Amino acid sequence: xxxxxxxxxxxxxxxxxxxxxxxxxxxxxxxxxxxxxxxxxxxxxxxxxxxxxxxxxxxxxxxxxxxxxxxxxxxxxxxxxxxxxxxxxxxxxxxxxxxxxxxxxxxxxxxxxxxxxxxxxxxxxxxxxxxxxxxxxxxxxxxxxxxxxxxxxxxxxxxxxxxxxxxxxxxxxxxxxxxxxxxxxxxxxxxxxxxxxxxxxxxxxxxxxxxxxxxxxxxxxxxxxxxxxxxxxxxxxxxxxxxxxxxxxxxxxxxxxxxxxxxxxxxxxxxxxxxxxxxxxxxxxxxxxxxxxxxxxxxxxxxxxxxxxxxxxxxxxxxxxxxxxxxxxxxxxxxxxxxxxxxxxxxxxxxxxxxxxxxxxxxxxxxxxxxxxxxxxxxxxxxxxxxxxxxxxxxxxxxxxxxxxxxxxxxxxxxxxxxxxxxxxxxxxxxxxxxxxxxxxxxxxxxxxxxxxxxxxxxxxxxxxxxxxxxxxxxxxxxxxxxxxxxxxxxxxxxxxxxxxxxxxxxxxxxxxxxxxxxxxxxxxxxxxxxxxxxxxxxxxxxxxxxxxxxxxxxxxxxxxxxxxxxxxxxxxxxxxxxxxxxxxxxxxxxxxxxxxxxxxxxxxxxxxxxxxxxxxxxxxxxxxxxxxxxxxxxxxxxxxxxxxx
Numbered sequence: 001x002x003x004x005x006x007x008x009x010x011x012x013x014x015x016x017x018x019x020x021x022x023x024x025x026x027x028x029x030x031x032x033x034x035x036x037x038x039x040x041x042x043x044x045x046x047x048x049x050x051x052x053x054x055x056x057x058x059x060x061x062x063x064x065x066x067x068x069x070x071x072x073x074x075x076x077x078x079x080x081x082x083x084x085x086x087x088x089x090x091x092x093x094x095x096x097x098x099x100x101x102x103x104x105x106x107x108x109x110x111x112x113x114x115x116x117x118x119x120x121x122x123x124x125x126x127x128x129x130x131x132x133x134x135x136x137x138x139x140x141x142x143x144x145x146x147x148x149x150x151x152x153x154x155x156x157x158x159x160x161x162x163x164x165x166x167x168x169x170x171x172x173x174x175x176x177x178x179x180x181x182x183x184x185x186x187x188x189x190x191x192x193x194x195x196x197x198x199x200x201x202x203x204x205x206x207x208x209x210x211x212x213x214x215x216x217x218x219x220x221x222x223x224x225x226x227x228x229x230x231x232x233x234x235x236x237x238x239x240x241x242x243x244x245x246x247x248x249x250x251x252x253x254x255x256x257x258x259x260x261x262x263x264x265x266x267x268x269x270x271x272x273x274x275x276x277x278x279x280x281x282x283x284x285x286x287x288x289x290x291x292x293x294x295x296x297x298x299x300x301x302x303x304x305x306x307x308x309x310x311x312x313x314x315x316x317x318x319x320x321x322x323x324x325x326x327x328x329x330x331x332x333x334x335x336x337x338x339x340x341x342x343x344x345x346x347x348x349x350x351x352x353x354x355x356x357x358x359x360x361x362x363x364x365x366x367x368x369x370x371x372x373x374x375x376x377x378x379x380x381x382x383x384x385x386x387x388x389x390x391x392x393x394x395x396x397x398x399x400x401x402x403x404x405x406x407x408x409x410x411x412x413x414x415x416x417x418x419x420x421x422x423x424x425x426x427x428x429x430x431x432x433x434x435x436x437x438x439x440x441x442x443x444x445x446x447x448x449x450x451x452x453x454x455x456x457x458x459x460x461x462x463x464x465x466x467x468x469x470x471x472x473x474x475x476x477x478x479x480x481x482x483x484x485x486x487x488x489x490x491x492x493x494x495x496x497x498x499x500x501x502x503x504x505x506x507x508x509x510x511x512x513x514x515x516x517x518x519x520x521x522x523x524x525x526x527x528x529x530x531x532x533x534x535x536x537x538x539x540x541x542x543x544x545x546x547x548x549x550x551x552x553x554x555x556x557x558x559x560x561x562x563x564x565x566x567x568x569x570x571x572x573x574x575x576x577x578x579x580x581x582x583x584x585x586x587x588x589x590x591x592x593x594x595x596x597x598x599x600x601x602x603x604x605x606x607x608x609x610x611x612x613x614x615x616x617x618x619x620x621x622x623x624x625x626x627x628x629x630x631x632x633x634x635x636x637x638x639x640x641x642x643x644x645x646x
Contacts, residue, residue, distance in 0.1 A: 061567030089156035101585030105136035119145035304360030315341020343371035386553015407455035478553030528570030
């Protein structure tokens with residue numbers, strides 16, 4: 001198998017499009033081999049370069065290969081037929097894959113499946129592996145059981161606009177989507193003139209039948225809706241309103257706009273909102289009668305959280321994105337919340353109260369936070385504590401230095417030690433990893449990280465950073481690494497040491513996901529998707545006393561560890577089609593955020609070793625980096641060549 005993987009890797013590297021090659025780069029973009037570094041970031045649009053010229057952006061490192069692509073056309077049409085029920089989806093057909101016009105406006109992507117069982121469909125119809133793509137006016141469901149042959153199964157069109165985030169339950173039966181108003185004048189009306197683009201709400205869609213999704217529940221949330229949401233199922237909670245409820249569903253919404261608490265207190269309720277769904281999923285099944293369905297549409301605000309103003313260094317409390325996960329050390333159910341100038345917030349949602357706390361007076365509690373500046377008088381967050389980077393508030397809130405604007409954060413779902421995770425066979429573990437996290441001598445080398453990224457609409461000094469925060473103890477997070485896009489920038493007045501963002505979020509980081517063994521994948525809008533390695537941070541930190549001192553955090557660190565570059569891929573249409581802009585109808589004039597290709601919005605990592613990239617204009621790309629072989633799955637790197645006749 002090892003020889004096969006090596007042959008496949010070499011063969012595909014030779015076949016990969018000429019783009020500038022590297023296998024592994026250091027922080028300055030310097031290559032350890034004899035391959036040349038090609039910087040894909042071209043900041044200035046002039047006579048020599050157009051940001052909307054797809055062929056000018058067909059760039060990747062040689063270790064990144066396009067496995068498959070889908071332009072998300074369902075049946076040859078871009079819009080649904082007028083008679084279509086706007087609370088039900090329609091099936092799609094394989095014949096239209098990559099031949100019809102591209103609907104465009106793609107944003108978030110979520111994937112779920114029984115990957116460890118080779119995506120098998122069971123006798124009861126469950127199982128399989130699927131991707132869900134929110135595309136502004138609709139969402140799509142794809143079968144991804146074969147990463148080199150992804151299939152579009154159905155498209156669901158919303159009766160209200162701006163569907164930008166999507167989440168799915170682990171059983172692949174229920175989808176949660178948001179509707180968020182940003183500009184009532186610009187946001188298009190999806191289906192008809194009677195639809196209300198200003199409506200803001202959460203919708204629950206039943207997708208047990210992947211060819212016929214149907215809306216079964218909704219919750220309105222004026223004035224602006226949610227920018228992002230997540231969900232979790234609790235099967236050990238004792239507060240259910242119905243004793244027959246075996247498992248309880250909770251929703252987590254990121255509300256960026258304030259509401260006033262009743263009673264005229266003047267207190268602003270803003271940010272994280274937690275909802276309990278009485279009677280859970282089963283009452284939502286579409287075979288229920290109308291009365292039963294109506295009774296199931298109740299969603300109760302069960303808790304809320306917003307950062308205390310005196311812990312923000314004066315930064316804006318702007319709630320942006322949430323990620324729910326179970327901490328691999330403490331086993332707590334946590335929300336990782338990005339709060340812009342108020343930084344990274346870690347909120348404990350492990351134990352919902354049996355009585356609702358809708359304004360978040362006591363639940364859910366904050367257990368940890370990270371900003372660059374001290375946010376308390378003493379302790380971990382005080383001036384001498386390890387939970388910040390010793391910045392003055394003015395420095396922390398200076399976006400020109402790469403600070404503030406914390407937009408998105410992703411925690412690992414596992415621990416990392418010296419470039420491996422617990423998923424690797426123990427026989428392959430380095431000596432410094434011992435017998436695992438519980439090892440008396442080496443257990444402290446197993447670390448948990450959360451990666452945060454700021455978002456910038458424009459910036460004269462840099463193109464954005466990724467910050468690695470050690471969250472092994474979620475109550476004591478501290479900074480361990482900081483990375484930015486490599487290369488030297490170019491302005492009208494000459495070069496400068498960092499890239500810059502000339503406007504329109506062009507090279508800002510946006511959304512990302514974790515791989516295994518320390519790998520991170522991040523969409524950087526027009527700069528494409530970048531893979532970085534954070535797995536060796538712990539042994540590459542320079543500590544003041546020569547030994548790790550996590551209890552002192554940042555104060556014990558002399559030099560932050562480097563984040564290493566694995567490679568990049570710029571999705572610029574299918575590589576086998578030179579005229580994709582015309583033949584697939586890429587509409588560069590209808591893009592609401594940026595009129596350029598690529599413009600990577602979101603991505604998800606498939607644990608078999610593939611990255612699904614949502615490019616806003618053109619569709620979904622399946623890419624594999626040759627470093628991404630997961631020992632849990634028998635998928636050789638770059639395996640698509642097995643299907644090639646060449």
